[in-house]
Amino acid sequence: MDPLKARGPDGLPVLFFHKFWDVVGGNVTSAILDVLNNEAPMEKLGEVVVVLIRKFSRNRLLFGGDCVEQGNFWDRVGKLAEEFRRDGIGVSVPKVCGSGSLGWILPNSGDFKLNIDAALDYDNCRYGAGMVIRDDRGIVVVAAALSFFGKVSMDITEAKAILEGLLLTNNLGLFPMSVKSDALEVVGLCNRKSSSYGDIDNIICDILSLKFKCIDTSIVHVPRECNSVAHFIAHFAVLNGCSNVWSNVFPDWLSVLAKADLSSCNPFFGK
Numbered sequence: 001m002d003p004l005k006a007r008g009p010d011g012l013p014v015l016f017f018h019k020f021w022d023v024v025g026g027n028v029t030s031a032i033l034d035v036l037n038n039e040a041p042m043e044k045l046g047e048v049v050v051v052l053i054r055k056f057s058r059n060r061l062l063f064g065g066d067c068v069e070q071g072n073f074w075d076r077v078g079k080l081a082e083e084f085r086r087d088g089i090g091v092s093v094p095k096v097c098g099s100g101s102l103g104w105i106l107p108n109s110g111d112f113k114l115n116i117d118a119a120l121d122y123d124n125c126r127y128g129a130g131m132v133i134r135d136d137r138g139i140v141v142v143a144a145a146l147s148f149f150g151k152v153s154m155d156i157t158e159a160k161a162i163l164e165g166l167l168l169t170n171n172l173g174l175f176p177m178s179v180k181s182d183a184l185e186v187v188g189l190c191n192r193k194s195s196s197y198g199d200i201d202n203i204i205c206d207i208l209s210l211k212f213k214c215i216d217t218s219i220v221h222v223p224r225e226c227n228s229v230a231h232f233i234a235h236f237a238v239l240n241g242c243s244n245v246w247s248n249v250f251p252d253w254l255s256v257l258a259k260a261d262l263s264s265c266n267p268f269f270g271k
Contacts, residue, residue, distance in 0.1 A: 104227075118183070127160075128146060144243070180220055
């Protein structure tokens with residue numbers, strides 16, 4: 001399968017890689033290494049540009065990296081290849097590794113922590129929100145997997161997840177509450193560190209209104225490694241296709257994930 005035959009205005013949507021990496025991964029990796037290691041033909045350089053455009057946009061949403069205009073990608077990749085050849089650095093395909101020392105951290109004494117994440121299946125018009133509320137001992141109080149239908153962007157999906165999480169905590173009256181999300185830009189919008197426009201603005205306004213009503217509630221960014229349980233629940237919501245809210249009794253897989261978080265966290269530092 002030619003990697004440039006995928007649907008999308010720029011050729012390679014992120015979900016295409018996610019679903020078909022076993023098919024196109026070798027071609028994409030080879031194209032990138034050809035550009036870095038050799039005087040690759042221009043069409044190979046074009047493939048690398050197409051790959052990085054989508055990947056860079058996604059990384060900006062999650063980690064807040066500086067966004068490069070699409071028109072500057074060609075120069076950026078060309079300079080990268082030139083520096084690589086000049087320095088003579090070898091490249092190999094990276095291996096997936098563990099999260100190292102990063103992990104879930106207990107909230108402060110007397111507080112609750114709500115971890116939130118979102119998942120998106122654009123092709124099937126479905127997205128989901130995963131959330132888990134834990135007390136200062138790391139015990140799961142409530143968890144929810146919410147499934148929705150519609151074609152929305154990833155930032156709207158993340159914002160919708162935060163809104164649903166605030167609604168849940170407000171209805172349960174669990175305060176003080178520290179809300180954690182790995183969507184850096186959306187968290188910034190929720191804390192008025194940047195301005196929102198378009199469709200996401202309505203959701204952000206609802207979040208700000210609800211946050212004002214909630215007592216001692218903060219919305220904070222955390223690395224993806226600190227949000228693994230919510231991440232899994234969000235994908236479960238998308239795959240399952242229906243919404244679930246659990247309290248007192250939880251699925252075995254959720255209990256296992258929560259215990260793994262608890263066993264790896266530092267009980268002496270709340271955050």
